[in-house]
Amino acid sequence: MEYVRLGSTGLEVSPIALGTWRFGMEHEETGIVETGREEAHELLDAYADRGGNFIDTANVYGGGDSERWIGEWLAERDREQFVVASKVYWSDVSRFDDNLSRKNVRAEVEASLDKLGTDYLDILYLHRFDDETPIERTLRTIDDLVSEGKVHHVGLSTAEAWKLTKGLWKADVNNYEAFTVTQPEYSAVYREPIVDELDQPPEHKEPIAEYLDVCRDQDLAVCPYSPLHGGFLTGKYERVDGEIRAPDGSRAEIDQAFESDYVADAAWNVLEEVRAVATEVEATPAQVSLRWLIDHDDLTIVPIIGARTIDQLDENLGAVDVSLSEDQWERIDAAVDA
């Protein structure tokens, strides 16, 4: 696997990161745990065996189990070979939630280090932007953590382009460690920089373009989450008489929010184009969708995949060997507005 430079961090990472959001995730309605401890360790083993080195987690994933299980796994490996990213905003240990105060950030980062069994996080993302705490206070706190060697780089996940810009500006004028990595939700279907928290299918206004312009201009690496739109872009879902038909055990079946979160008319248009291109290049829709993300001009894009099985992982990692023509890339790009 050829590694890529993660923007200005200087880190060399595999071109596809492994997301661990569903490690330990228990669905309230059914009690199903999506990825259990053993499966999580098998997925990490398979990812590392194929050369993967970039692991994405968060303090709150699986109520802390994601970090704990990664920590157990890392204890058997050489920590230095891996780039581990975690996040703060929601709380796993403190009573502060939706919060980027000094108190919450410190408590959560210390707890993340403890669960992961490591002295430092390669990347600490702000999971969301806290509008109540001035961003310079949060950045000052993280700057201290950087000085203490507990955090190496700071990233921003979901936020509007102007908030990303404001954070960069506040870091610059105060000489604090600035964002070098971003993590928006972004896929061939999803083109907004912020998550639509309402139970509505997303509208496709494409404001992500402005967010990506900031990343391009400021040399920020982009690590899109839900790059397969929660599995929709694998092509395993069908629409029959206006209803979604989902394979047994898939996310659409076990996650009540799937249809409202992921499936709008535009999504089916994109999938149709992705499927057509996949046939042309003899790849799968998942591989083409991931390749489409990686192939953005003048941007370092490292998609964070979620995989529940080793077969899914292998299929998705296969995206690195796919190539798209400019015309194929453009057709997928335009399909969201068809």
Ligand SMILES: NC(=O)c1ccc[n+]([C@@H]2O[C@H](COP(=O)([O-])OP(=O)(O)OC[C@H]3O[C@@H](n4cnc5c(N)ncnc54)[C@H](OP(=O)(O)O)[C@@H]3O)[C@@H](O)[C@H]2O)c1
């Ligand atoms: N910053 C944030 O706010 C945020 C939010 C969400 C996620 N994330 C990060 O992004 C990562 C990825 O998110 P995601 O899980 O939504 O990504 P995704 O790649 O869009 O969806 C992953 C899901 O799609 C299905 N799938 C994946 N590959 C497949 C294949 N080849 N064939 C068939 N089905 C396949 C699997 O679900 P089923 O088999 O269950 O259908 C899998 O769990 C997370 O783990 C997390 O690290 C960050």
